[in-house]
Amino acid sequence: MPPKRFTWYNGIGLTLALIFALFPVLWMISTSFKPSNEWVRQPPVWVSGDATVENYLTVLWPSALLEKRGGLTQYTEGGEQKVAEQTGVGGAVGDILNKSAWQAIWGSVILSVFGTALSIIVGLMAAISIARYRFGGNTTPFFILSGRMFPPIAIAIPFVVMFSDVGATDTYWGLILAYGAVTVPFSTWMLKSFIDDLPKEIEEAAMMDGMSRWGAHLRITLPLIKGGVIATTLFIFILNWSEFLFALILAYTKVSTIPVQLSKYFSATEGLLIGVQAALATVSIVPLVIVGFFIQKHLVRGLTLGAIKR
Amino acid sequence: MAIKLELVNLRKEYGALVAVNDMSLKVEEGETMALLGPSGCGKSTTLNMIVGLETPTSGDILIDGQSVSKIPVGRRNVGLVFQDYAVFTHMTVRGNMEYGLKVRKVGQREINQQVEKMASFVGLADKLHRKPAELSASEMQRVAIGRTLVTSPQILLLDEPLSNLESEMRHQMRRELHRIQLETKQTIIYVTHDQIEALSLAHRIAVMNLGVLQQYDTSYNVYHYPRSTFVGSFLGNPPMNFIKGTLKSAGGQRLIEQDGARIPLPSMKELAGVSDGAAVTVGIRAETADIVPLGSPGSFEAELFAIEPQGPEAVVTAKFANTLLKVVVPTSAVPKGSGSIALLPHANLLALFDTQSGVRLMNGAAS
Amino acid sequence: MSSQGRVAARGFNPNDKKYIGGLLITPIQILLTALLVFPFVLELILSFSEWSPVQGIGLWEAVGAVFTEDLDQGINYSVLITEEPRFLEALGRTALISVTSLVLEFLIGLGLATIFLKAFPAKRVFFTALLTPMMIMPVVVGYTWFMLLQYTGPVNQVIGWIGGSQPELQWLNTGFLAFFAVVITEVWHWTPLFFLILLSGLNAVPQNPIRAATVLGASDWRIFWSVVMPSMKGIIIIAFVIRGMEVIKLFDEIYLLTRGGPGTATETISLYLYKLAFEDFRLAYAGSAGFIVLIITVVLINVMLRPIRYQLLEKR
Numbered sequence: 001m002p003p004k005r006f007t008w009y010n011g012i013g014l015t016l017a018l019i020f021a022l023f024p025v026l027w028m029i030s031t032s033f034k035p036s037n038e039w040v041r042q043p044p045v046w047v048s049g050d051a052t053v054e055n056y057l058t059v060l061w062p063s064a065l066l067e068k069r070g071g072l073t074q075y076t077e078g079g080e081q082k083v084a085e086q087t088g089v090g091g092a093v094g095d096i097l098n099k100s101a102w103q104a105i106w107g108s109v110i111l112s113v114f115g116t117a118l119s120i121i122v123g124l125m126a127a128i129s130i131a132r133y134r135f136g137g138n139t140t141p142f143f144i145l146s147g148r149m150f151p152p153i154a155i156a157i158p159f160v161v162m163f164s165d166v167g168a169t170d171t172y173w174g175l176i177l178a179y180g181a182v183t184v185p186f187s188t189w190m191l192k193s194f195i196d197d198l199p200k201e202i203e204e205a206a207m208m209d210g211m212s213r214w215g216a217h218l219r220i221t222l223p224l225i226k227g228g229v230i231a232t233t234l235f236i237f238i239l240n241w242s243e244f245l246f247a248l249i250l251a252y253t254k255v256s257t258i259p260v261q262l263s264k265y266f267s268a269t270e271g272l273l274i275g276v277q278a279a280l281a282t283v284s285i286v287p288l289v290i291v292g293f294f295i296q297k298h299l300v301r302g303l304t305l306g307a308i309k310r
Numbered sequence: 311m312a313i314k315l316e317l318v319n320l321r322k323e324y325g326a327l328v329a330v331n332d333m334s335l336k337v338e339e340g341e342t343m344a345l346l347g348p349s350g351c352g353k354s355t356t357l358n359m360i361v362g363l364e365t366p367t368s369g370d371i372l373i374d375g376q377s378v379s380k381i382p383v384g385r386r387n388v389g390l391v392f393q394d395y396a397v398f399t400h401m402t403v404r405g406n407m408e409y410g411l412k413v414r415k416v417g418q419r420e421i422n423q424q425v426e427k428m429a430s431f432v433g434l435a436d437k438l439h440r441k442p443a444e445l446s447a448s449e450m451q452r453v454a455i456g457r458t459l460v461t462s463p464q465i466l467l468l469d470e471p472l473s474n475l476e477s478e479m480r481h482q483m484r485r486e487l488h489r490i491q492l493e494t495k496q497t498i499i500y501v502t503h504d505q506i507e508a509l510s511l512a513h514r515i516a517v518m519n520l521g522v523l524q525q526y527d528t529s530y531n532v533y534h535y536p537r538s539t540f541v542g543s544f545l546g547n548p549p550m551n552f553i554k555g556t557l558k559s560a561g562g563q564r565l566i567e568q569d570g571a572r573i574p575l576p577s578m579k580e581l582a583g584v585s586d587g588a589a590v591t592v593g594i595r596a597e598t599a600d601i602v603p604l605g606s607p608g609s610f611e612a613e614l615f616a617i618e619p620q621g622p623e624a625v626v627t628a629k630f631a632n633t634l635l636k637v638v639v640p641t642s643a644v645p646k647g648s649g650s651i652a653l654l655p656h657a658n659l660l661a662l663f664d665t666q667s668g669v670r671l672m673n674g675a676a677s
Numbered sequence: 678m679s680s681q682g683r684v685a686a687r688g689f690n691p692n693d694k695k696y697i698g699g700l701l702i703t704p705i706q707i708l709l710t711a712l713l714v715f716p717f718v719l720e721l722i723l724s725f726s727e728w729s730p731v732q733g734i735g736l737w738e739a740v741g742a743v744f745t746e747d748l749d750q751g752i753n754y755s756v757l758i759t760e761e762p763r764f765l766e767a768l769g770r771t772a773l774i775s776v777t778s779l780v781l782e783f784l785i786g787l788g789l790a791t792i793f794l795k796a797f798p799a800k801r802v803f804f805t806a807l808l809t810p811m812m813i814m815p816v817v818v819g820y821t822w823f824m825l826l827q828y829t830g831p832v833n834q835v836i837g838w839i840g841g842s843q844p845e846l847q848w849l850n851t852g853f854l855a856f857f858a859v860v861i862t863e864v865w866h867w868t869p870l871f872f873l874i875l876l877s878g879l880n881a882v883p884q885n886p887i888r889a890a891t892v893l894g895a896s897d898w899r900i901f902w903s904v905v906m907p908s909m910k911g912i913i914i915i916a917f918v919i920r921g922m923e924v925i926k927l928f929d930e931i932y933l934l935t936r937g938g939p940g941t942a943t944e945t946i947s948l949y950l951y952k953l954a955f956e957d958f959r960l961a962y963a964g965s966a967g968f969i970v971l972i973i974t975v976v977l978i979n980v981m982l983r984p985i986r987y988q989l990l991e992k993r
Contacts, residue, residue, distance in 0.1 A: 004897065006797040014803060017789055021807050024865065025822045031824060088960045126705040133698030138725060138986075143707060149978045151926040153947045154967035157954045158716035158723065165736050177849035184705060200889065212692050242814030244929040250956055259816035263933055274824060275904050281817045292812030293805065300873045304919050307985060308877055361892050384894035396885035400907035409903075410893040454889075461893065 025285075032278035034058065039274040055279035059101045101280060108173055108284070111247070111257060112240040115179025121237050122180065123187030124229065128217055130188070131195035132203070141189070145305070148185035152245050160249050170252045178246045183236050184218035186302060190235065193306025194228030195221065231298035234291045241288060258284040313375070314497040315360070315465055320369035322355050329355045332369065332523040337514070339464075342491055342498040342528075344512035346505060346544070353501045357467050360499065361390045373464055393470040395454040397442045404438040405431070406453050410461035416573030424460055424595040431493075432456040433486075448479045452486075459494065467499045469518055472507060487511060505545045509533060517541045532593070534659060535627045539668040542593050542661065548625060548636040554665050557584060557598040566592050571631040573610040576657035580671040584662075592669070593661035597638040601626065602654045608650040617644055628653065692869050717971070724753055724965035739961070753965035763941060764966055767949035768973070774856070775924040775944060778863040779917060785864070786871030786916075790879050791901075793872075811869035819933030822862040823849070826934075852942035855935050859943045862930050867923075871916055878912030879905070911985070918981040925974065946970055 031039070033051040126144065129135040136143075147155075159178070160169065168174030203216040204222065211219070222229070244259040251260060262280055292299065300308050322330040330352040337343045337494040345353040360371055361676050362383030370377050378386050388539065398406050407425045416424075428526045429435045432452040442450055451471065458466060471487065472480045488511060491498060496619040502508050508515050508529070515532045517524040517540070525537040534541035542550035555568035564575045573592060575581065602609050612628035614637060626637050628651060637653065662671040690696065719740070728739035757764045789807065793800065810818070826831050826848035833846055850853045882905055890900045906913075928947035930935060937944035937952065943954075948972065953963035 004795050006792075006795045009793045010795065012799070013788060014792055014797075017785070018803060020805055020865065021810055021869070023831075024818075024825055025809060025813070027825060028817070038803075040827070040829055043834055044827075044829055044831050046831065047859060048718055117914065122704045122708055129698045129701035133694055133701070135698035135702045140702060142982075144709065146975070146978075147709055150971055150974055151947050151950070151967075153926075153950045153954075154720075154970050155716060155976075157950065157960060157963050157967050159712070160954070161723070161730075161736055161960060162716050162719060164730075166887050177708075177712060181708050185706060185939040188705065213694070213697050213952035214692075214971045238812070238814075242816070244814075244932070245817050245951075249933075249951075259814060259929070262820055277820060278824070281820055285813050285817055288812050288814060289809070292808075296805065296808065299808075299811070300870070300877060303870055304874065305917070306917060307915050308874055329830075362938075363888055363891065383891050388892070390889070390892045392885045394885055396889040398886055398890075398904060398907075400910070409890065409895070413893055413895045440716065457893070473686060541873075 023212070026055060028278050029282050031211045031275055032143075032282045034275050034278075036275060055275040056283070058276050058285065059280045060099075068213075101261065104256040104258045104280075105283075107172075108206050108241060108257045108258045109248075111175050111179055111255075111267075112237055114172075114176045115240045115243075116233060116236045117181065118180030118242075119183040119187045120191075120229070120233050123184050123232075124191050125196055126184075126188045128190035128221065129190045132200065132217075132221075141192070144185050144188050144245065146185075147181065151244045152182065156245060156249055158205060159246075163250060172255055175247065175250055175255055178250060179240050179243060183239050183245065185234050186239060186287070186305070187232055189305040190232045190298075190302045191228065193301060193309060194225045194232070196306075197309070198224055228298075231295045232302065235302040238288055238291055241284075312339045313337070313670060314341075314373065316357075316372040316375075318361060318362075318370040318372065319555070320356065320371065321367045322352070322359060322364060323602055328521050330359070330366075331523075333518075334369075335516055335523065335526045337499065339496060339497055340495045341513045342500060342511055344508035344515045345499065345501045346508040346515050347503065347518035347524075349503055351384075351518040355517050356392070356518075357469055357499065357501050359516075360465070361388055361467060362386050363390075377493040387461075387463055388465045388467060391454045391458050391463060391469065392449075393473060395447075395450045395474075397450050397453050397457070399442045400564045401438050401441075402438065403445070403453050404432055404511070405443075406442075406457045407438075407460055409457060412439070414461065428456045428605045432459075432520060443587075445549065446479075447606045449476055449485050451475070451483060455490065459496075464495045464497070467497060467501070469501045469502070472502070472565045473504070475484040484510060509545070517544060519544075522563065526577070535670075536593065536661060537670050539591060539663050542595075542663075546595055548638070550594045550661075551594045551633075551635045552663075553594070553630060553633050553635070553636075555590060555592065557586055557588045557590045559586050561620075562653075565614070566590060566631065568631040571610070573630075573655075575610055575662075576608065576660065578657075578662065579659070580662055586669060589665035591663040591665045593663060594637075594655045595623070595659060596636050598656040598659040599635075599637045600656075601637070601639055601643050602652050604650060604652045606652055606654060608657070611650050611652055613625030613649050614645060614648050619644070626651075714822040720968055723961045724968050725751060725763050726961045728752070728961040729958050730960060732923065751897050753962050754969070757966055757969065759963075763944070765942050765950065766941065767946045768970075770941075770943070771925055771927070771945040771947075772857075773862070774859055774943075775921065778867070779920055779926055781860070781864045782868045782871045782920065783875075783913070783916070785868045786875050789868075789872045790876040793876050794879055807872065808869045811864070811873075815866070815929035817935055818866045819930035820860060822858065822865070822930070823934050826858050849935050850939050852939055855939060855942045858934060859927075859931055862934060863924065863927065866930065867920060870920065874912060874916040874919075875909070878909045878916075882908050882914075914984045918985055921981055922978060925977075 013126070030047055032055050033053070034048040035050050035054065036044060038045040038048050038050070074122045131210050163169045163174055163178075168177070198221065199224070203220050206216045206220045207213065242259065244263070247255075247257040247260045248263065249255065258280065262277060295302075313336045313660050317333055317335050320330055320333045320656065333352075333356065337342075340552070341541050347353050347357060355364060359366050362378070362385075364431055364519070366379065370379055372378070373386065373388070398409065401409070404425060407428060408421050411421045411424060423440070426435065429438055432455055434449065434456065437445065437449065442453065445453065451474075455468075468487075472483055472528075476481055484507065490496070491511070500508070500512060512529055514527065516526040517532060519540050525532055525541045527537075528536075532541060536545065536550065539550075539552055542552070551570060552574065553566065555566035555573070558565055558567050558572075560572075564577075564581050566573045566575060575592075604611065610630065612630040615629045615634060616627040618625040618627075619641060622641055623638050624641050626639055628637070628646065630637050633651070663669060664671060679920065709859075720744050722740055726739050726743050727737075728742075734742075764865060770916075793804065797803075812980070824830060827833075828845070828847055832848070836846065846854060848858045880932060884903050886902055890904050892949065924945055925946050930946060931943055931948055935943045937948040941949075950963050950967050953959050
């Protein structure tokens, strides 16, 4: 077929799609630099002429913000109330702000890293078992998948009951277990698809040469699917970093995550802290966009459970 | 007979690569022409240009004397059958066969009539409701041919039509194609890398190599009078024997000498303008030399090397100087024992080539 | 092989296929049994009570009560189905949001994918840029559209430019508009995945049937619908099943966008369950609803997975 030409209406369609795809992100970034008097204004401010990094300071470095404003230099338990007033934000909200952003970031990092590790280790073992030993026939893989099919909220209800009964709510270990369980179906299926791509004969040849099955998996299979394991790890990291519901219902005060923090800003102030929220949101998507860019070609495989491999 | 298709200096370049190099030929109406050559020789590119799937870099394509270069693909009224058949797997046999007619907005009654006629012509009358997944390879091939023929194309182009079939089916399909050829009197262009297919089905053969048309002639001539060592080696099984040597004269007799061993040449017009000392290659088709008693006039000697009986015939391999020759002789003529044998080439089928260029030495007037 | 046989004769063989296969699958079985099957059973049992943590009754006491006490078992279920329109409405709303979003995502994704079959400058840059929404986490997506759809936000402003006067659209506070706000957000977020899947499908369509149809004289449009799309059938089903599985769980974006409001205008089944369990603390009741949802999901997913089960399991 002669190559089809790119027409002017293709160009218009593509441009509209590009604007639709990027505008919300750009708006969020733009808002994160707006001073508080431009957060809600009629007509809205597109790009602030008066751009400021104060929103970021509020999230990441509240003490520096205070210093800049010439307010209290002390950042102590007792000073919180005044600190908050100085940043122009009222009492309880200021409390959330100053303490929780780093707690949330830290919580997101810990839960994502360990939740991902758990998910990958357990998933990798299961993937080898399914791909190479057909363990449990077709039932086991679909049993595993079922964990991902149910609306998480339907699982979450008894989950919360059980967790509070064993004292696992609001703890890192409890949430790590939950994160691992929620993402393990994805990691199993994605890793399985990478192992399926690898001819069985490679391992069999090694076993002919006297290697044990364990040795063959560790020294032959694993190094050969290294790229796939890395891609899966990053993919699961994205899922964990984005997890919201389980953190929302299982974490209260000791543990927090960025998504929960974002929703709390919102609920506590009914939109007043738009710029600060935008700053935290912008910070939170940076790792996602970077990681997502690196595993771009594996995203489809992950999201389609390995059904589409391109 | 009218000229159906004419290629005029047809050329296709892909960057620096010349896929088809200024090719010119004419195909008469009702004839079958085979485009023969090894893979990558440009035959499929030529086919695609005729159909319109590829645009020539330069040159022209004429159908019935009219240039079709400006006519887009799909409007040239030529039919192409693909090597992998390219049947529409989600449609029934009927759906496939209807497709071209529906595109042409033929009425449904007319379509049904024509499709049923075509289905029985290609032997699929009872399979119209089947899906391609339920068909054998040769049946899919018939679907592809029927789908194309039902649109009554000016020219039917077949791209390697038999190469995806097993050998049993291949014979059957070759007979089938022969029947279609006879009954439809279609002008057919047939791309193949298999010389047997070309020789058995085509009236004329165009031999291509590296984008260049090597020889275009009747099947008989292409086989018996190859224009170059390439054509000689590409056709025939075993291929033509080539003996490189130096042209000499001894006692008014021209001969070819290789490492002291000699082959006497019959008197040939081609030799008129070639002087002694020229590097010349002798071409002898395997079945155009007889084993004769030693010392027979016009014969030359060679060492018996191997004998492969093949039923009625046998392939005898002999060593002449440092060249291995293969000749096919009736089993009754197979020499016994070992040692020297004498070979007598058929004088009229002996070919001489310029060693350097590989081009056949022609009678000055004819070439 | 012979050494394997010898060891097996002694009864235990660490190199045995069954042993290794079983051992490797154990951790996931434990994890999923503890964190999936067990809560699931618990939910089923509790769903026959009217337990709520605010009653001051312990969990195990409540579980025990289901078996020992003469409760009006099954009342939760009959109430949900006969007397609680909110539940059935949430189910219907989830279906409506899912179908609308998926159809839009499919159409836009398909249009974009066909453009990407052609050659144009900076294709790679466009490609990466168009995938951006997919990489952003649901909560941020919800929050971003919350900003955009504010009464004083840029969406209203742009509509004003096109329409001539500033439309006073209360996107998030008007039932009908809030529904669209949810759909737009969902479409924005996940069209890139449809686009990616469909593009990979289009690239895998065999070329010769297309060429054959071209030679037969079919127009591009006809070829697209009669040859290309039918051979995309499998991949289109995959796209819908995979996205369908996710969209019926829709929660995060709506939680930030409208919290299911105004009223119950955007209350999907997930939000409904969330409110029952964690705002009203009617855990047992929510559990019953959750259990019904589970059963519906299982049936639905099984029906949806049937056509691609083979593709998911078999090596290709």
